[in-house]
Amino acid sequence: MTMTAAGAQEFATALQALTDNVAHVLLGKRRVIRLALTTMLAGGHLLLEDAPGTGKTSLARAIAASVQGSHSRIQFTPDLLPTDVTGVSVYDQSTGSFTFQPGPVLASIVLADEINRASPKTQSALLEVMEEGHVTVDGTVHTVGDPFMVIATQNPVEQAGTYRLPEAQLDRFLMKTRIGYPDTESAIAVLEGSALRDRAAEIGPVMSAEEVVALGQAASDVHADRRILAYVNALVETTRSDPRTVLGSSMRGGIALVRAGKVWAAGQGRHYLLPDDVKDLALVVLAHRLVMDPDAEFAGATPDAVVEDALALVPAPSADEE
Template identity: 65%
Template sequence: MTTMTPEQAAWFAQTFDRLVGNIGQAVLGKAHVVRLALTCMLAEGHLLLEDAPGTGKTSLARAIAASVQGTQSRIQFTPDLLPSDVTGVTIYDQKTGKFDFHPGPVFASIVLADEINRASPKTQSALLEVMEEARITVDGVAHEAGRPFMVIATQNPIEQAGTYRLPEAQLDRFLMKTSVGYPDHASTVEILSGSAVRDRSKGLTPLITTRAVTEMAELAAMVHTDTAVLEYVSRLTEETRNAPEVRIGVSVRGALALVRATKVWAAAHGRNYVLPDDVKELAHPVWGHRFVLDPEAEFAGAQSDVVLSRILSDVAAPQERRSA
């Protein structure tokens, strides 16, 4: 496969930075989180935002959608939401004598799934197929979701009453899981000074078309990943499975997700090659939610982030080799 040229990497980084700056007008003081979210989009993955209420999860999702000149939709997940409310329904038309498919809100370039853990497991599972294959099967007929397609889901970890924990199979479909967190002092003052503006994302103008997003994703796939880096990812994957606190470690899908994400991360920094540091930088947001800890270890206080940090420090990174 053709490797990305240095000129293409420079253009990619410039475009990426412009998107970060545009989204940063709506989500103040969160450049790193914005970069993670855009990396997720350009790696053609899905993002799970878990944070306390009022930290800007929905604002981030809206700002990303507003920066891309495509369709967007928002699904407010509630206990009474049905799978057909997400995917769409087939209705019989008496005039034509045929069944017509009415697409649901999941058929959009960027789908905001607000408080996804408040819907029943049956409704949550309606997203599984479309998140993995970008298509939905309704009444035996497959319907393509198109490209780009990204689900940005939010959940509140504080209020667990009346919520349904996402199963591991669905968590594994999210390329990344991260949190927005509270803004710093200067950003908070700036937010308060513009309190008259209810939604900063409404003032954003699209910087990039959906076709350009797809082209950037294809370009990022051309970033060179040395065999030594791939072996490093493989060793890390094996260590997550062998860790005594872990019941189920990172899957092959998780390892592939990390490689895809590191390629975008490298291109976003103007490089056409992946470094071991890219792997270390993205390991937590890409792998942190994929661990299933042993119940006894979890009861004793084990945390997946702590276990992953130990693995990253124990496994030696390869020496840097910049190009093929």
């Protein structure tokens, strides 16, 4: 069923309320907040590559507080074990049976801090739950709640003692972006409220988890014309044929771009997808999925440049064509 114009307006109002609530915690970063909420409503996960102290934990906690969801934080270290993430079965002597002790990944909003510091084995423990929505411990499947989103962080400055995320795991993040430092006015506002050690504790929920799930389901009904779908596919194919890449975007990237684009469109009060929605999100959805040719990378080529060039090369469908 296609979303109606009235439904799109209701969606935009609800998303605005969520954005405003989180913006009380993360000052001056409304676009980043909107990207994070779009990721959640599209059923995806977010990768933040940023320096320490930019508000990554605050963002995760504020989103969890806004949607009546649980929040957990996992500090990834080289000695972290997969069971420290997923949970473990513990033998109970009084009953003579094993009891599952859930790990921190079984929460609504999970902050995986400095994910690239853990070993590949522990990193891979996130793969099943990110893609399938459940973990398997001792042959028993444990389902996570809904909504569910992993916000993982990487420090781009310090590389010693880190393990690069494999392409298969990067591909499971719907978006990759950065928060960055606040502008001058926002920074001064943060300093004025420096006595508040926990801004996220100052806000309350604006909607239930069930309402968030309903919003995500409603966004999937946004109309996407076949010409726009062809445009998305052409962008993805262009990243594959670019001589600067060894591996372009997967089909998962194209699907993610459509899903996120529908949420982005509904958030602006529209019940249909426009090429501008695709353009707004192409960098954050596609760039991290590209594997660059080493020689091209040494010469200064970047994934962002490949996606930007694809946007410039591929003609977007006009309003008349739609």
